Amino acid sequence: MKKLLIHGPARLAGTISSSGAKNAALPLLAASLLAEEEVELHNVPQVQDIRTMLRLLEHLGVENEQLGDTVLLRPTGRASPDEAPYELVKTMRASVLALGPLLARRGHARVSLPGGCAIGVRPIDLHLSGLEALGAAVELQHGYVEARARRLVGGRFRFSTPTVGGTENLLMAASLARGTTVLENCAREPEIVDLARMLSAMGAVIEGAGEETITIEGQDSLGGAHHSVIPDRIQDGTYLIAAAMTRGDVLVEGARPADLAPLLEKLDEIGALVETTDRGIRLRHEGEIRPRGIVTEPFPGFPTDLQAQYMALMTQAKGSSTVVETVFENRFQHVLELVRMGADIRIDGSYARVHGPAQLSGASVMATDLRASASLVLAGLVAEGETRVHRIYHLDRGYERMESKLQKLGARVERID
Numbered sequence: 001m002k003k004l005l006i007h008g009p010a011r012l013a014g015t016i017s018s019s020g021a022k023n024a025a026l027p028l029l030a031a032s033l034l035a036e037e038e039v040e041l042h043n044v045p046q047v048q049d050i051r052t053m054l055r056l057l058e059h060l061g062v063e064n065e066q067l068g069d070t071v072l073l074r075p076t077g078r079a080s081p082d083e084a085p086y087e088l089v090k091t092m093r094a095s096v097l098a099l100g101p102l103l104a105r106r107g108h109a110r111v112s113l114p115g116g117c118a119i120g121v122r123p124i125d126l127h128l129s130g131l132e133a134l135g136a137a138v139e140l141q142h143g144y145v146e147a148r149a150r151r152l153v154g155g156r157f158r159f160s161t162p163t164v165g166g167t168e169n170l171l172m173a174a175s176l177a178r179g180t181t182v183l184e185n186c187a188r189e190p191e192i193v194d195l196a197r198m199l200s201a202m203g204a205v206i207e208g209a210g211e212e213t214i215t216i217e218g219q220d221s222l223g224g225a226h227h228s229v230i231p232d233r234i235q236d237g238t239y240l241i242a243a244a245m246t247r248g249d250v251l252v253e254g255a256r257p258a259d260l261a262p263l264l265e266k267l268d269e270i271g272a273l274v275e276t277t278d279r280g281i282r283l284r285h286e287g288e289i290r291p292r293g294i295v296t297e298p299f300p301g302f303p304t305d306l307q308a309q310y311m312a313l314m315t316q317a318k319g320s321s322t323v324v325e326t327v328f329e330n331r332f333q334h335v336l337e338l339v340r341m342g343a344d345i346r347i348d349g350s351y352a353r354v355h356g357p358a359q360l361s362g363a364s365v366m367a368t369d370l371r372a373s374a375s376l377v378l379a380g381l382v383a384e385g386e387t388r389v390h391r392i393y394h395l396d397r398g399y400e401r402m403e404s405k406l407q408k409l410g411a412r413v414e415r416i417d
């Protein structure tokens with residue numbers, strides 16, 4: 001198995017470019033199931049989850065061709081299965097995003113239930129009750145969700161808690177429903193806005209994406225689109241945190257300040273110099289890091305997907321800080337590994353108390369999920385000596401060429417077998 005070998009400590013300096021957002025590209029790819037014509041998607045990141053989604057689409061009858069970061073998706077018209085099998089869903093939960101579009105377009109969908117995952121239980125009950133509100137008959141059998149509806153009918157649905165995937169599934173399904181759908185208490189993440197933009201280019205009529213209430217006028221059919229995926233705010237945020245941690249000077253070209261506002265506010269509070277320009281975001285830091293707590297929340301709150309990386313940063317702050325995780329139940333698995341590297345962190349339920357600055361020392365550490373892996377890489381950058389991050393297939397699911405970006409910034413990082 002591949003590992004990342006990091007020789008620390010490092011000071012990151014230089015310029016890197018933003019990659020396309022995995023969590024935006026995944027629903028955009030799923031939306032191609034709704035199209036009757038070709039969809040051309042640009043700025044698609046070359047990461048493992050995208051390859052898995054392309055395999056699923058191929059299986060579901062959408063031919064795809066990849067030319068660098070552009071993906072062409074064509075409906076084949078031949079009879080194809082309406083089923084997302086366990087083998088694919090178990091490696092990537094986002095396969096569940098096929099449910100809404102398949103059902104809306106073909107009247108039937110069978111998708112394996114994703115089950116729990118390393119960071120929490122992650123049910124899909126709200127995706128299902130939302131589809132029921134649009135007239136679908138939903139059954140759970142043999143570990144699969146089976147949904148049917150000759151034609152979905154617009155309706156009103158309120159999410160009891162904002163869900164990113166649930167909002168995306170419903171947005172796609174409602175775009176082909178008969179009549180008007182009103183979705184309330186929707187997730188407001190930038191990835192939702194990006195999906196609505198592409199659906200609109202395909203002919204959907206959507207109002208309010210990025211707000212709590214979204215209204216969708218369903219259409220009889222949707223065409224193709226040319227669309228460019230938004231920059232990945234989580235990857236960009238990870239490199240900005242790395243710059244602060246290593247007392248570096250890094251410009252992330254293409255990064256969008258509005259998408260990263262809650263992180264930028266914290267980076268400013270800890271004493272870093274954050275400059276937002278037309279080109280992107282530049283962060284410089286020297287001297288002490290001030291401790292500042294965070295509470296993860298749905299957008300526009302502090303993103304859970306940057307919690308682990310921010311905690312690695314707080315191990316270098318002078319004093320105590322609290323990190324509270326409110327989105328997922330089990331997203332502190334990086335803590336034990338950070339402690340093995342010398343961090344002083346105590347957990348009490350969803351609270352973590354970090355005391356710093358800790359002199360981290362390089363160690364062999366085990367990645368448990370995508371963002372936890374990123375936090376271990378960041379810790380490795382400031383640790384004395386050699387850090388080996390095992391199981392980096394987690395990292396490869398969502399970070400595009402991480403080691404080459406870090407190398408470009410002057411870090412000594414290599415991938416070894």
Ligand code: EPZ
Pocket residue numbers: 023024026094120121122123124125126127128161162163164165166187304305327328329370371398
């Ligand atoms: C998306 O997951 C992201 N994945 C996650 O990124 C991200 O952590 C998460 O949103 C929150 O921002 C993709 O976009 C592919 P949710 P999703 O539904 O859609 C509960 C990463 O590292 N919930 O917004 O699955 C759920 O259990 C990943 O890139 C229900 O109770 O997240 C959680 O507590 C990991 N019932 C909360 O809502 C439901 O039906 C938010 O989950 C659905 C969700």
